[in-house]
Each structure stands twice: as C-alpha cells, then as structure tokens.
Amino acid sequence: MLENLIVFLVVGMIISSAVYKIYKDKKKGGGCASCPYNTSCSGGIQNTGECDIK
Amino acid sequence: MELTMGSGLFRRKRNRHGKIKETNIEAKINLTHAAIDATYEIKGIDTEDQVMKDFLFTLGCFEGEKITLISALADNYIIHIKDARYSIDSQLASVIRIGNTE
Amino acid sequence: MRIALTGNPNSGKTTLFNVITGKVEHVGNWAGVTVDKKEGDVKGDWNKTGTKIRIVDLPGAYSMSPYSSEESITSNFVKNEQPDVIINIVDATNLSRSLLLTTQLLELGIPVVVALNKIDLLKNKGITINLKVLSKKLGCPVVETSSILKKGMVEIIDQAVKVSGKGQKAPFQSSILNNDELDKKAYEAKDKERFRFVDKLVKETEIREVESKKQTRQDAIDRIVANKILGIPIFAAVIYLVFSISQSWLGPLIADYFVGWIDKLYVFVDGIMGENISPLLSTLLLDGIIGGVGALIGFLPLIMVLFFQLALLEDSGYMARVAVVMDRYLKKVGLSGKSIIPMIIGTGCAIPGVMATRTIRDERQRRTTAMLTPFMPCGAKLPVIALFSGVFFENAAWVGTSMYFVGIGIIIGGALIVRRITKESSAKSYFIMELPEYRLPSIKRAYVSMMSRAKAFIIKAATIILVCNAAIQIMQTFNWNFQLVAEGMENTSILASLANPFAYLLLPLGFGVWQLAAAAITGFIAKENVVGTLAVVYGISNFIDTEELALVSGANDVASIMGLSSVAALAYLMFNLFTPPCFAAIGAMNAEMESRKWLWGGIAFQLSMGYVVSFIVYQVGTLITTGSFGNAFVPGLIAVAFIIGIIFYLMQRNNQEEYEALKELG
Incomplete structure (x- = not known):
C-alpha cells in the first residue's frame, strides 16, 4: 500500500509540476512553447513592416 | 525587349511627325529594357504607391x-x-525609369 | 545607462547584441529577422567600466525620415525613450547606403558611436576605409568591429561609456531649414542633399579596388540557384539532402544511443516499482508518462540534426534566393511576393509565420497568406513525418521532402481558390528584397540555435505533451462508470467512445479507427501529440530500435499494430499535416485576419483541404496498389463531392455577381 502511495505521489508531482510550468509560461506571455524565442518574440517579423521586404 | 522598344519608338515618331529627340525616347525606357552590366541614371519612379516610393x-x-x-x-x-x-x-x-549615363 | 543598437537590416545588429549580452536571439543572414526591440545587459567580459549597461536591440531601419511610416519602432524608440548613447552599426562594405541613417542619428543630439561592422570582409573586397577621417568628418568615435569574430567589443562599450552625457553635434547641415513643420517635399529635398553629403564623405574616406557593381562569383551562383528552370529543382534537392541527413543517415545514428537511455529508464523504473504496485498507477507512469514522452523525445536527435541544417541554410544566405524563386509562382496565384517570407518562417513554427503576414499591406493578400501559411510543415510536425516515414517507408527521405512540396502545392492551389472566392483586389504588389552575400555558415551559431530549439522541444514534451499523454492514458483506462476497462473491451473506454464518432468520418480516408482519430484530435493541441498519443493508445514505448540501427523498432510490428496499409498511412500523415494547425496557430490566424468570417472560412478551408487530399491519396493509392477502391469509397466520394461543390458554388457565385455588376455598369 505504501508503495502505491509513493508512486501515486510521484506521478502526481510530475503532472502537477508540468501543469505549473505551462501555467507559468502562459502567464509570462509566450505564444508558442515550442519556439525557443517564445518569450522574446512577439511574432516573426517586425510589427510595422520593415525589413527590406516590401 | 529590344523589339518593344523599337515599336514604341516607331509609334512615337509617327505621332509626333518624327520630331522627337533621341534623349526623350530614352527617358521613356525603364529598367526592364536595361542591358546587363550597364549602369544607368534613374530618371524617375513612376508609381502611385507612395509608400514604395519612399522606401526606394x-x-x-x-x-x-x-x-x-x-x-x-x-x-x-x-x-x-x-x-x-x-x-x-x-x-x-x-x-523605374532610366536613362543612359555618359 | 542605456544604449540603443541601430543600423540597417542585416548589418549584424543582433549578432553583435548576442555577443555583448551573451543571449541567444534568432539571427539569420537575411534582412528582417529581428521583430521587436530586445533588451539585455552587457556581459562582464566586454564591460571593463564598472557601470551596469543595458543594451536595446532594435529592428533594422534604412532611415529615420518621418515620412516613411515603416521602421517606426526604431525611430520612435530613439526619439521618445532617449537612450544615453546610440551605437550605430554600419556595414563597412556598404558605407554609401548606411551612412544616410548615421547622419540622421547624429542630428538627434544623443551621443553616437559608430561600429564599423563586418570589418573582416573588407580585405577580401579590396576596400580600405580611413577611420580617422571618417571619425573626424562624422564628429563621433568610429570603432572597427566584427561581431562574428567578436572583435572590437570592449572598445565599442568603452567608447560608448566615454561619450555618454556629452551631447552630439551633427556634421550634416542642410541648406534647408530644420523645421518640424516642413512638408514632405522639403524633407525629401533635404534627404537628397543628405545623400550627396554621404557620397562626398564616402569618396573622401573609402578606397575600393574593385567596384561593387562588378560581376562576382556570387552573381554567377545567383543566376544558377535562382534560375527560372533550375531554381525549384535545386531547392528540392537541398530539402531532400536535409531530410536524408536528418532522417536516414546521421539522425538515426544518434537516435539509437538516445533511445537506449530512454529504454533503460523505462526498465529501471519498472524494476524499482516491483509487483505490488497497482497496474493502474504503473501503466500511467510507465506507458502514459515515460512511454508517451519518451516516444517523442526519441525523435529529438533527428529534429536537432534537421534544425542544425536549417540554421546553416539560413546563415548561408540561400533562403533569400528561395524567396526570389518562389515569388514568381506566388504572384501568379494572386499572392504578394512577400507571402513567401511568412511561409519560410512557418517551416520553423506557424505562429511567427502567421504573424509575419503583418508586413503585407493588401488585406486580402494578408488574410490569404495567414490562412495558407500553416500548410507548411512546421517543426512540431516533423516528429510525425519522421514516425510515419520510419514505420511505413523505411526512412525514405522523399517522404519529408514531398510533404514540403505538397505543402507548397496546396498553398498555390489554395491561393487560386481563395482568389476566386474573394475576388482579386486590384492592388499592385511590388517585391524587393536585399540579397545578402553568401557566406560560409557558422557551425557554432548553428549549434547554438539547434540547442535552444532542442531545449524548447524538451520543455514542450515534458509539459503539454506529458499532461496530454497522462490524460489520454487515464481516459483509455476507464469507462464512463469509472471502472477499469476490461481486457478486450477497449472500445468501451472514455477515450474510445469520444473518438469513435470521428473515426466514422475518417473511414473513407482509410484510417477509421478510434485510436488514430484520437491522435489526430490531440494533434490540435500540439502536433507532436500525434506521436505521443499513438504511443500511448497502442502501448508502444519507443519507435526506435536500439539494436538494428534502424529508426523504428520492428517497423513491421508497429505497422501491423496500427493495421494500416502504407497508402492509408500516407493519407493519415497528410491528414495530420494539412488540416488546421494547432490551437495556438489558429489564435495567431485570428489575430492577423481580424475577421471572424475569414477565420472560420480559413479553418473550414483547411479542414476540407486535409480531408480531400487524404481521401484522394488513400482511394487512388489503394486503387493503384490493390486494383480496387478502399473502404467506404462511396460515402467518402459523396462527402468530397459535397465539399468541392460548395467551393465551386462560392467561386461561381462571385463570378455571377461580377457579371451582374458589369451588366449594371454597362
């Protein structure tokens, strides 16, 4: 029974820490978690339309 | 390319009774008529698109x-x-309107 | 103390920023990679002054002129936030253009330090610049730097600290009065004068042995890679090579070691839990969490190799040429030449890709591009591609390559349809793009970029994917009465009953089983979920065999567990790639389209496209391989005919309206 409790706690901890991390990232305002620049970038290219692509 | 240039020239000559100076004809050519490796002077940007004009x-x-x-x-x-x-x-x-540079 | 970094696009601002702050921001050898301002503190190695210095990296700008609405982030920041010092990064190989901005910056009264960057390229190009004269004429310090070689970093920071608080005199005095009320014409005249001033300055400070307009080997390469006929085949060959290396050669080699560790972890955890653990908990931990996440993480080496190569490609300057090649085709179907940029960015992640559509001025073109960009296979779809090409096609690199080109094909076809439905706007769109010089890509920069993407991949797998997998595992273990599902009664689980209705819809596509339907649905949360969910529902702990140096463990076993023919597998792969993207990307589409009608239309279009494409692939493929049509051909045909009928109706309707409008007019 004790083993079950330990495993249950471990599983619970893994899942809750994952949920916490998702929540924290969302709050930081990152768009997509799979993008390494998700906190620093607000989109792909400059907002106003510069770069020399017209 | 040269063909279009030639026919344009012909038409203009006929319209104005052949009284057109060569430089004026040149002023009507744009970058699509340019020869490779040749340097031209820009004579003007003929577009309504002001944003693009400013960018250029x-x-x-x-x-x-x-x-x-x-x-x-x-x-x-x-x-x-x-x-x-x-x-x-x-x-x-x-x-992009161009003309020859001397 | 705050320093602003300014300069022309592709002058190396972000590279310099990364060097002096030690950050990892996305750089690429083409213009417009930096989107927004970014801040960071100067690293101790470069800062010998003892004061804390904050650096702000701004997007590239060619000019500060008030009449060009573009580049406003840069000019607004410099004008409104008053940094203590401006470091102006000047591309040393292109003084005659770069100094226009410099003279404008010098007029703001904020002390300027010029960083003459890319100094390492000068020798090769036969350019000599007289630094002393340049500094004297500009009236500000000029420091030679090379952000790639990390040269001149200490000096530039040093100079910046020295001049801070001193004010700045402008070298260029226009004969036209400096007045904010000046109209546009006067500004233009003033800037023309400014260009003359710069030309004179360049003449006095720069000696060029070779004129830059001379044909170079680079121009010869351009003529080949951007060639009318060869351009596309070369691009296809490059993508094929990228996929071969990541999917067939190097990727699996590394993946083998990697998967070995995951397997050991699985066995280890299994071992310590012993026999007394309730099977419910042990399967949740082993199959749901370790198995599901492990299956996905197994693909990490492949993805890293792929991203490494893409970073090399981006660094080399080739992508700008791809944009040139694609421009022609996109223009033909009513898209803007600029539409290619979002699509190339979309191969990394669809969200920044969709956001990049902001640069397209024409509304219809912008919305169409935002709607079609997600058809490019993004980074999250790569594990799905890798899984299916591994299980069903022996890691053939053609699978990945063709998915890219099918994506491009769908975009072009889709653009044609959308143009017909929405009517073409008459806006002329021009295309101009600076062609950066080719350069030998930096292994180190590609490595850094790869590692940061790998980190993001792992984080995603350990968060969103992990939670989804655990939820899937629980949903398939219980039935609606919250009792354990009995062996052989899997169809009664919560998951199965939720996914079953969808499975019926997928029957004509060749994969109408609840497991595959469930995986496709979880894919909308994140496309990597398709791999994780498949691993969980089929109880496969890894897709990669450690012994046979093959990507997928007993590919035939996996294939037979799933019970799919290769044709149906290809249809399923395409269904996952070409239906609507993940929810986050749909959110980005919503933001950029600014229209509910377009958003829902776009999602409906993506769904129909995915459905029709996989129907055709499955039914025609089955007809070819077996000689008869596949499952549920007739109901599928009716559904597809219905979809196509609606699309044709929408296209026709507008023709009709146009016709009537014309009749009224004349």
Whole structure:
C-alpha cells in the first residue's frame, strides 16, 4: 500500500509540476512553447513592416 | 525587349511627325529594357504607391542616382544600388525609369 | 545607462547584441529577422567600466525620415525613450547606403558611436576605409568591429561609456531649414542633399579596388540557384539532402544511443516499482508518462540534426534566393511576393509565420497568406513525418521532402481558390528584397540555435505533451462508470467512445479507427501529440530500435499494430499535416485576419483541404496498389463531392455577381 502511495505521489508531482510550468509560461506571455524565442518574440517579423521586404 | 522598344519608338515618331529627340525616347525606357552590366541614371519612379516610393528613396533609389542591372532571372531583376544588391520583380522594374549615363 | 543598437537590416545588429549580452536571439543572414526591440545587459567580459549597461536591440531601419511610416519602432524608440548613447552599426562594405541613417542619428543630439561592422570582409573586397577621417568628418568615435569574430567589443562599450552625457553635434547641415513643420517635399529635398553629403564623405574616406557593381562569383551562383528552370529543382534537392541527413543517415545514428537511455529508464523504473504496485498507477507512469514522452523525445536527435541544417541554410544566405524563386509562382496565384517570407518562417513554427503576414499591406493578400501559411510543415510536425516515414517507408527521405512540396502545392492551389472566392483586389504588389552575400555558415551559431530549439522541444514534451499523454492514458483506462476497462473491451473506454464518432468520418480516408482519430484530435493541441498519443493508445514505448540501427523498432510490428496499409498511412500523415494547425496557430490566424468570417472560412478551408487530399491519396493509392477502391469509397466520394461543390458554388457565385455588376455598369 505504501508503495502505491509513493508512486501515486510521484506521478502526481510530475503532472502537477508540468501543469505549473505551462501555467507559468502562459502567464509570462509566450505564444508558442515550442519556439525557443517564445518569450522574446512577439511574432516573426517586425510589427510595422520593415525589413527590406516590401 | 529590344523589339518593344523599337515599336514604341516607331509609334512615337509617327505621332509626333518624327520630331522627337533621341534623349526623350530614352527617358521613356525603364529598367526592364536595361542591358546587363550597364549602369544607368534613374530618371524617375513612376508609381502611385507612395509608400514604395519612399522606401526606394531610403535605399538610394531615386532620380539622379545610379543603378546597375546585374542579372535578369525569370521574373526577377537583380539590381545594384549604392554597393548593395536587391532582387526586384518585373512590376517594380518597370516603374523605374532610366536613362543612359555618359 | 542605456544604449540603443541601430543600423540597417542585416548589418549584424543582433549578432553583435548576442555577443555583448551573451543571449541567444534568432539571427539569420537575411534582412528582417529581428521583430521587436530586445533588451539585455552587457556581459562582464566586454564591460571593463564598472557601470551596469543595458543594451536595446532594435529592428533594422534604412532611415529615420518621418515620412516613411515603416521602421517606426526604431525611430520612435530613439526619439521618445532617449537612450544615453546610440551605437550605430554600419556595414563597412556598404558605407554609401548606411551612412544616410548615421547622419540622421547624429542630428538627434544623443551621443553616437559608430561600429564599423563586418570589418573582416573588407580585405577580401579590396576596400580600405580611413577611420580617422571618417571619425573626424562624422564628429563621433568610429570603432572597427566584427561581431562574428567578436572583435572590437570592449572598445565599442568603452567608447560608448566615454561619450555618454556629452551631447552630439551633427556634421550634416542642410541648406534647408530644420523645421518640424516642413512638408514632405522639403524633407525629401533635404534627404537628397543628405545623400550627396554621404557620397562626398564616402569618396573622401573609402578606397575600393574593385567596384561593387562588378560581376562576382556570387552573381554567377545567383543566376544558377535562382534560375527560372533550375531554381525549384535545386531547392528540392537541398530539402531532400536535409531530410536524408536528418532522417536516414546521421539522425538515426544518434537516435539509437538516445533511445537506449530512454529504454533503460523505462526498465529501471519498472524494476524499482516491483509487483505490488497497482497496474493502474504503473501503466500511467510507465506507458502514459515515460512511454508517451519518451516516444517523442526519441525523435529529438533527428529534429536537432534537421534544425542544425536549417540554421546553416539560413546563415548561408540561400533562403533569400528561395524567396526570389518562389515569388514568381506566388504572384501568379494572386499572392504578394512577400507571402513567401511568412511561409519560410512557418517551416520553423506557424505562429511567427502567421504573424509575419503583418508586413503585407493588401488585406486580402494578408488574410490569404495567414490562412495558407500553416500548410507548411512546421517543426512540431516533423516528429510525425519522421514516425510515419520510419514505420511505413523505411526512412525514405522523399517522404519529408514531398510533404514540403505538397505543402507548397496546396498553398498555390489554395491561393487560386481563395482568389476566386474573394475576388482579386486590384492592388499592385511590388517585391524587393536585399540579397545578402553568401557566406560560409557558422557551425557554432548553428549549434547554438539547434540547442535552444532542442531545449524548447524538451520543455514542450515534458509539459503539454506529458499532461496530454497522462490524460489520454487515464481516459483509455476507464469507462464512463469509472471502472477499469476490461481486457478486450477497449472500445468501451472514455477515450474510445469520444473518438469513435470521428473515426466514422475518417473511414473513407482509410484510417477509421478510434485510436488514430484520437491522435489526430490531440494533434490540435500540439502536433507532436500525434506521436505521443499513438504511443500511448497502442502501448508502444519507443519507435526506435536500439539494436538494428534502424529508426523504428520492428517497423513491421508497429505497422501491423496500427493495421494500416502504407497508402492509408500516407493519407493519415497528410491528414495530420494539412488540416488546421494547432490551437495556438489558429489564435495567431485570428489575430492577423481580424475577421471572424475569414477565420472560420480559413479553418473550414483547411479542414476540407486535409480531408480531400487524404481521401484522394488513400482511394487512388489503394486503387493503384490493390486494383480496387478502399473502404467506404462511396460515402467518402459523396462527402468530397459535397465539399468541392460548395467551393465551386462560392467561386461561381462571385463570378455571377461580377457579371451582374458589369451588366449594371454597362
């Protein structure tokens, strides 16, 4: 029974820490978690339309 | 390309009874008529699109500046302005009016 | 103390920023990679002054002129936030254009330090610049730097600290009065004068042995890679090579070691839990969490190799040429030449890709591009591609390559349809793009970029994917009465009953089983989920065999567990790639389209496209391989005919309206 409790706690901890991390990232305002620049970038290219692509 | 130039010239001559100076004809050619590796002087940017015109201006592409055609690929022209190379499409090339530089 | 970094696009601002702050921001050898301002503190190695210095990296700008609405982030920041010092990064190989901005910056009264960057390229190009004269004429310090070689970093920071608080005199005095009320014409005249001033300055300070307008080997390369006929085959060959290396050669080699560790972890955890653990908990931990996440993480080496190569490609300057090649085709179907940029960015992640559509001025073109960009296979779809090409096609690199080109094909076809439905706007779109010089890509920069993407991949797998997998595992273990599902009664689980209705819809596509339907649905949360969910529902702990140096463990076993023919597998792969993207990307589409009608239309279009494409692939493929049509051909045909009928109706309707409008007019 004790083993079950330990495993249950471990599983619970893994899942809750994952949920916490998702929540924290969302709050930081990152768009997509799979993008390494998700906190620093607000989109792909400059907002106003510069770069020399017209 | 030369063909269109020639026919345009012909038409204009007939309209104005052959009283047109050669420089005026040249003033009507745009970048799509340019020869590769030749340097031209920009005579004007003939477009209604002010934003594009302003943008070209900041690159140094405006009346009086020099422009060189590096290559002409399919629908794109590679041009040289002020030590930089750009690729432009034929629509944009056709609004850049050029003339020979001496 | 705050320093702003300004300069022309592709002058190396972000590279310099990364060097002096030690950050990892996305750089690429093409213009417009930096989107927004970014801040960071100067690293101790470069800062010998003892004061804390904050650096702000701004997007590239060619000019500060008030009449060009573009580049406003840069000019607004410099004008409104008053940094203590401006470091102006000047591309040393292109003084005649770059100094226009410099003279404008010098007029703001904020002390300027010029960083003459890319100094390492000068020798090769036969350019000599007289630094002393340049500094004297500009009236500000000029420091030679090379952000790639990390040269001149200490000096530039040093100079910046020295001049801070001193004010700045402008070298260029226009004969036209400096007045904010000046109209546009006067500004233009002033800037023309400014260009003359710069030309004179360049003449006095720069000696060029070779004129830059001379044909170079680079121009010869351009003529080949951007060639009318060869352009596309070369691009296809490059993508094929990238997929071969990541999917067939190097990727699996590394993946083998990697998967070995995951397997050991699985066995280890299994071992310590012993026999007394309730099977419910042990399967949740082993199959749901370790198995599901492990299956996905197994693909990490492949993805890292792929991202490494893409970073090399981006660094080399080739992508700008791809944009030139694609421009022609996109223009033909009513898209803007600029539409290619979002699509190339979309191969990394669809969200920044969709956001990049902001640069397209024409509304219809912008919305169409935002709607079609997600058809490019993004980074999250790569594990799905890798899984299916591994299980069903022996890691053939053609699978990944063709998915890219099918994506491009769908975009072009889709653009044609959308143009017909919405009517073409008459806006002329011009295309101009600076062609950066080719350069030998930096292994180190590609490595750094790869590692940061790998980190993001692992984080995603350990968060969103992990939670989804655990939820899937629980949903398939219980039935609606919250009792354990009995062996052989899997169809009664919560998951199965939720996914079953969808499975019926997928029957004509060749994969109408609840397991595959469930995986496709979880894919909308994140596309990597398809791999994780498949691992969980089929109880496969890894897709990669450690012994046979093959990507997928007993590919035939996995294939037979799933019970799919290779044709149906290809249809399923395409269904996952070409239906609507993940929810986050749909959110980005919503933001950029600014229209509910377009958003829902776009999602409906993506769904129909995915459905029709996989129907055709499955039914025609089955007809070819077996000689008869596949499952549920007739109901599928009716559904597809219905979809196509609606699309044709919408296209026709507008023709009709146009016709009537014309009749009224004339």
